[in-house]
Structure formats: C-alpha cells, structure tokens
Amino acid sequence: MINSRDILETINMIDNEHLDVRTITMGISLLDCIDANIQTAAAKVYDKICRYARDLVKTGDDISKEYGIPIINKRIAVSPIAMLAGACNGKSPIYFAYALDKAAEEVGVNFIGGYSALVHKGFSTGDYALISSIPQALAETDFVCSSVNIGSTKAGINMDAVAKMGKVIRETAELTVQRDCIGAAKLVVFCNAPEDNPFMAGAFHGPGEPDCVINVGVSGPGVVRAAVAKAQDCDITEIANIVKKTSFKITRMGQLVAQEASRRLCVPFGIIDLSLAPTPAVGDSVAYILEEMGLESCGAHGTTAALALLNDAVKKGGVMASSHVGGLSGAFIPVSEDAGMIHAARTGALTLNKLEAMTAVCSVGLDMIVIPGDTSADIISGIIADEAAIGMVNSKTTAVRVIPAIGKRAGEELDFGGLLGKGPIMKVNRHSPGKFIGRGGRIPAPLQSLKN
Amino acid sequence: MRAVITVLGKDMVGILAKVSARCAEAHVNVLEVTQSVLQDLFAMIMMVDISKSTVAFDELADSLKKIGDNMGLKVHVMHEDIFHSMHRI
Numbered sequence: 001m002i003n004s005r006d007i008l009e010t011i012n013m014i015d016n017e018h019l020d021v022r023t024i025t026m027g028i029s030l031l032d033c034i035d036a037n038i039q040t041a042a043a044k045v046y047d048k049i050c051r052y053a054r055d056l057v058k059t060g061d062d063i064s065k066e067y068g069i070p071i072i073n074k075r076i077a078v079s080p081i082a083m084l085a086g087a088c089n090g091k092s093p094i095y096f097a098y099a100l101d102k103a104a105e106e107v108g109v110n111f112i113g114g115y116s117a118l119v120h121k122g123f124s125t126g127d128y129a130l131i132s133s134i135p136q137a138l139a140e141t142d143f144v145c146s147s148v149n150i151g152s153t154k155a156g157i158n159m160d161a162v163a164k165m166g167k168v169i170r171e172t173a174e175l176t177v178q179r180d181c182i183g184a185a186k187l188v189v190f191c192n193a194p195e196d197n198p199f200m201a202g203a204f205h206g207p208g209e210p211d212c213v214i215n216v217g218v219s220g221p222g223v224v225r226a227a228v229a230k231a232q233d234c235d236i237t238e239i240a241n242i243v244k245k246t247s248f249k250i251t252r253m254g255q256l257v258a259q260e261a262s263r264r265l266c267v268p269f270g271i272i273d274l275s276l277a278p279t280p281a282v283g284d285s286v287a288y289i290l291e292e293m294g295l296e297s298c299g300a301h302g303t304t305a306a307l308a309l310l311n312d313a314v315k316k317g318g319v320m321a322s323s324h325v326g327g328l329s330g331a332f333i334p335v336s337e338d339a340g341m342i343h344a345a346r347t348g349a350l351t352l353n354k355l356e357a358m359t360a361v362c363s364v365g366l367d368m369i370v371i372p373g374d375t376s377a378d379i380i381s382g383i384i385a386d387e388a389a390i391g392m393v394n395s396k397t398t399a400v401r402v403i404p405a406i407g408k409r410a411g412e413e414l415d416f417g418g419l420l421g422k423g424p425i426m427k428v429n430r431h432s433p434g435k436f437i438g439r440g441g442r443i444p445a446p447l448q449s450l451k452n
Numbered sequence: 453m454r455a456v457i458t459v460l461g462k463d464m465v466g467i468l469a470k471v472s473a474r475c476a477e478a479h480v481n482v483l484e485v486t487q488s489v490l491q492d493l494f495a496m497i498m499m500v501d502i503s504k505s506t507v508a509f510d511e512l513a514d515s516l517k518k519i520g521d522n523m524g525l526k527v528h529v530m531h532e533d534i535f536h537s538m539h540r541i
Contacts, residue, residue: 002456002532004486004497006539011458011528065510068530249538256537 014069018222018284019250021257022277023073024060025198027205027213027270028052030079030114038088042099045084049076049103049112052212052267057108059264063257071257072279073419076104077203077215078114086126093130097137097144104143111186113203115146118193120155121442131161134168138183139175145201151191151388153395157443162388165189166381166437173373173404180414184403185336185368189384191391191398196271197327202364202399213270214262215327218254218318219277220246221338222284224310228292239293240313247274247317255322273327274318275363276310278338280421286310286331287340287350298340299350307331308361328397330363336403336416336423337368346424353429360390365398370414370423373406375430380404382433385443393446454483454532455502455509457516461525463494470519471527475500478507478515494525499532 013019033044057074064071078100085093097115104112115137117127134146148165151157169184176183188202195206198215205213227246228239254272262269278286287298290306311330319325333355335341344350352369359365365387371380384400391398405414405425415422457475459467468485475482480500487496505512513529520527 002499002535003539004488004495007456007458007497007535008460008495010530010535010538011460014528015526062510065513066531067534068513068528069534252537253534256533 013223017226018279018281019220019253020070020072021216021254022219023075023198023217024056024071024257024261025075025077025203025215025217026053026056026267027077027196027209027215029205029209029211030084031207034084034087036087036089038091038095041084041088042095045096046099046103049078049100050106053107053109055265059261063260063264067257069253069257073110075109075198075200075203076107076112077198077205078112079205079207080116080118081114082117082124082126082130083207084126085130086124090125090129092133093126094133094137094140097133097141100144101141110143111145111200112143113145113147113200114205115144116148116204118149119158119161120149120152122158123161131164131168134187135171135175135183138172138186145186145203147188147190147193147202147204149190149193150384151392153192153392154445154449156445157191157385157388157392159385159437159442160440162381162385163437163440165384166377169380169402170377170404173406177406180416181403181406182416182420185401185416185420187401189400191388192396194327194397198273199275199277199328201401209270210268212267214258214265214267215270215273216254216258216261217273217275217277217327218250219275220250221276221278221286221289223250224276225283225285225289225292228289236309240309243310243313244317247314248321251318251321269324271324271326272318272322274315274322274325274329275327276314276331278332278334279419280337280339280342282339285338285340286333287338287344291340297347297349298344299354303354304357304361307333307358311362328363332363332367333358334368336370336421337419342421342423345426352426356386359387359398360394363397365391366400366402368401368403368420368423370403370405370425371428372410372425373404373408375404375428376432378432378434378437379428379430381437385437389443393448395448453503455500456530456532456535457498457500458528459494459496459520459525461494461520461523462492463489464523467494467496467523467525470523471498471516474516474519478512479504480512
C-alpha cells in the first residue's frame with residue numbers, strides 16, 4: 001500500500017495549494033505546408049493542425065480525470081510562420097493567422113503559438129512581412145500568439161529588429177485598445193528563444209524539432225510556498241532543500257502526464273518544462289514564495305538573491321524527475337499573472353528596475369508588465385535591448401512582453417481577465433534612447449559565444 | 453488497474469458503507485482500507501482494483517464524488533500511478 005501520508009499530501013496539494021499541470025502543448029511542424037500560393041498553404045496549415053491535434057483536448061481531459069490532476073491548458077505550437085511566408089511572393093502572411101485561429105477554435109485549444117520569426121542575425125523576406133503583419137494578426141484573431149527572436153548569445157543582437165519591435169508592440173496595443181490592449185499581451189520578443197517551449201505566448205515549434213511532439217509545462221508555486229511556510233525558522237540551505245524536494249514531486253507528476261499523453265496520442269514525448277508558473281489566483285504566486293522566505297514584500301532588496309535560489313533549486317529538484325528537460329525551465333515572474341507581484345507593483349515595492357535585475361537570475365524576462373500609454377516606441381526598444389543584452393551575455397533566455405496601456409497613465413490599471421490577469425501601469429524611465437536605437441546594425445556576439 | 457479512493461471530511465455514520473456499496477455495485481474490488489479520525493476530521497483511503505469495473509473511470513469517480521457531496525465530504529478517485537510517481541524514486 002502506498003503511504004497514507006503521501007496520498008493525503010498529494011490530495012492537499014491539489015485541493016488547497018493549486019497543484020496542476022499548466023499545459024500540454026503539441027508541437028507541430030508546418031514546414032511541409034509551404035506553398036507559393038498563400039491560400040493553398042493556409043489551407044494545408046489548417047488541415048494539418050486539425051488532423052494532428054484532433055484528440056489533444058479530449059486526451060488531456062481524460063488524463064486529468066483519471067489521475068485526478070488538473071490540466072489547465074491544452075495548446076499548440078507550430079513552426080515559425082515566417083518560414084512559410086517567405087515562399088508566398090510578398091503576400092501578407094495574415095492568411096496564416098486566420099488559418100491558425102480557425103484551427104485552434106476547431107480543435108478547442110485556448111492558444112496557438114508560432115506566428116513567429118527568428119531574426120537574431122537578420123531578416124529574410126518572410127520574416128519582415130510577418131513582423132509587419134503582427135499588429136493586424138493579433139487584433140483580428142483570438143487564439144494566435146506571436147513571438148520574435150531578436151538576439152542570441154551566438155549571433156548577437158539585431159538592433160534593426162529591436163527598433164522595429166518597439167513600433168510593432170505599440171501598434172499592436174493601439175489596434176486592440178478597445179480590449180485593454182490585449183494584443184500586446186500575446187506578443188513576446190525573445191533573446192535565445194528555446195525551440196521547445198510549451199508556455200504561451202512565446203511557444204513555437206523550432207526547425208530542429210520532429211514532425212510532432214508533446215511538451216508539458218508543470219507548475220506549482222502554491223505548493224512550494226506552502227512547503228517553505230511549514231519550514232518556519234530554518235536556514236537558507238534548508239529552504240533550498242525544501243524547494244528541491246517539492247519541485248521533484250511536482251515534476252514527477254508532470255513526467256507521468258507527459259508520458260501518458262504521448263502514449264495515448266501516439267506522438268513522441270519532447271520535454272518537461274520545469275517552471276514555476278503563477279496564476280492570478282491567490283496562493284498561486286511566485287512573489288509569495290519570495291515573501292515566505294522572509295522578504296517584507298517582493299521587490300525589496302534581497303529579492304534577486306531569493307529568486308536566484310528559488311530558480312536554481314527548482315531546476316535541481318526537477319531535473320532528476322524527468323527524462324528530458326527543456327523549454328524555459330525556471331521561475332516565471334509575469335507581473336499581471338501573479339497576485340503577489342500585482343500587490344507589490346501597486347504599493348510601489350516592485351519597480352521596473354528591480355524586475356530587470358530579477359530577470360538576470362530567473363526564467364524569461366520582463367513579462368506581462370503594463371507601461372504608460374504614451375511610452376514611445378524608442379523607449380520600448382530600449383527596454384528590449386537591455387533585456388536582450390542580459391540574455392545574450394548570460395547565455396540564457398530573456399524576453400519582453402510589455403503592454404502599453406494606450407490612453408492611460410502610471411497608477412491606472414489594465415484588466416485582461418482570465419489567466420492573463422490584471423496589472424497596474426508601472427513607471428518607465430522617460431529619458432530617450434532614440435539615437436542609440438536609431439543607429440541600427442547588430443551588437444556583435446559576446447566573447448562567451450566562442451566556446452568551440 | 454488499481455485506483456485510490458480518498459474520502460476526507462467530518463466523521464459520520466455510514467461513510468465506509470456507502471462508498472463500498474457503490475464499489476460493489478460497479479464490480480470494483482476493495483483491496484485495502486485505512487482510515488483515521490483526527491479530532492473530527494475523517495480520512496479514509498481505499499485501494500481498489502478497477503480492472504473488472506462495469507462503469508467507465510470518470511463515471512465511477514463522478515458517482516463517488518456525488519455520494520461525498522451529499523454527505524459534505526470530499527471524495528477523490530485517482531489512478532495509483534500518480535502517487536507512485538510523485539513519492540517513489
């Protein structure tokens with residue numbers, strides 16, 4: 001018989017501490033859908049996604065019921081659409097966005113990622129066309145998510161793309177101003193984007209991936225917080241141990257779900273993404289873990305150190321629990337999706353500068369941050385360049401997902417609803433980086449890139 | 453295939469009887485039962501064999517959950533592998 005204490009611990013994690021599998025994401029290659037005729041290509045895209053992902057949602061729901069583990073999201077990531085768009089003779093790739101949206105609705109997933117371009121070293125025809133169409137694509141679809149990789153440790157940072165993305169983010173927010181600028185919440189600008197990330201909005205199916213794959217993102221900030229709370233006055237080494245042990249258990253559950261999904265769908269298992277992904281629900285917050293460690297508020301001095309410990313311990317615990325680890329793997333700090341971060345931002349304890357420092361030691365980057373509506377494209381580009389530099393130099397993924405709250409100022413709030421949450425508008429340094437951004441060109445790859 | 457049924461809540465007469473009656477009705481064999489009462493909180497854990505069950509897994513889970521709801525108890529029915537994978541290396 002299994003130990004009763006272990007059984008009750010698992011039940012308690014699910015009932016009271018928000019333990020769940022955050023997402024089962026099916027990665028689908030669309031490279032065989034390329035066609036010079038964009039309508040034909042879009043039809044092939046729709047057909048392939050519907051064919052491959054037909055049973056994804058039902059399978060996820062069945063596993064969820066049988067194992068008693070909530071599986072929150074079922075999603076799809078596809079090949080970067082810019083790779084298909086390049087073949088379509090300068091036609092706007094928007095038809096691909098419509099096809100993705102229709103397919104997502106047909107199979108019942110809540111997001112589809114991959115309206116993406118990889119331009120860390122430069123643009124090809126398809127890349128530029130796709131990036132230019134992002135604002136319209138995100139305004140005219142419900143499920144499509146977009147991402148652009150503008151830098152990498154190996155390639156440096158494409159500053160022309162950085163400049164362009166500042167404008168694209170603003171335009172995307174402007175076109176969706178009637179819906180709290182939600183378009184910008186579905187657009188991520190990456191440095192060192194992983195090819196197997198199951199989490200939205202930045203998921204896409206990289207060119208090195210197989211035809212179809214199942215990647216799973218685990219979660220569980222509430223479970224980690226509760227475990228740290230039970231430890232009371234132990235020293236910090238013990239805190240790290242507790243996080244490792246908890247992360248191991250969470251990840252084992254994710255591994256089981258991933259293997260089962262892979263078996264039932266007859267699709268190879270790709271990776272487990274060991275991430276602590278918060279939700280706006282009270283108790284499911286990464287900020288509360290940091291506060292449980294002993295900070296008065298997330299954002300206080302000491303936050304970066306606490307987050308570094310958390311991020312590292314999550315990986316150490318999780319890596320042994322899974323056969324393949326990948327994706328983003330680390331603690332997420334999306335402000336609007338984390339009740340503790342929202343509170344800390346409202347009280348002024350958490351600032352954009354502190355968040356930038358935190359991104360040097362955790363998974364991803366400046367995520368789901370609402371900024372004043374009059375923030376210029378140059379300033380947004382400056383934010384992207386800084387964040388990309390942190391990723392490039394530290395050989396890690398960083399990203400920017402900021403939402404300019406068009407027509408609103410610091411102190412007001414945007415409310416996206418659902419998992420995207422709500423957030424106060426945070427103050428931004430208003431001095432202009434315009435001339436620096438306007439120079440264009442490429443920041444050369446750092447010495448760290450020369451490892452051979 | 454084996455599953456674990458857990459019942460949590462306030463202790464009262466007839467919990468074990470009602471849950472096992474439903475199991476018998478569905479040809480679900482009860483292999484082991486442990487229960488503890490800590491003050492007023494009742495926790496019962498049943499290991500059951502569902503390989504000869506006459507109803508689908510989710511139907512069994514839903515019906516047991518309903519029995520629990522009627523008595524103000526929380527009932528979970530979960531595949532045993534989840535506990536093995538989380539708590540054993």
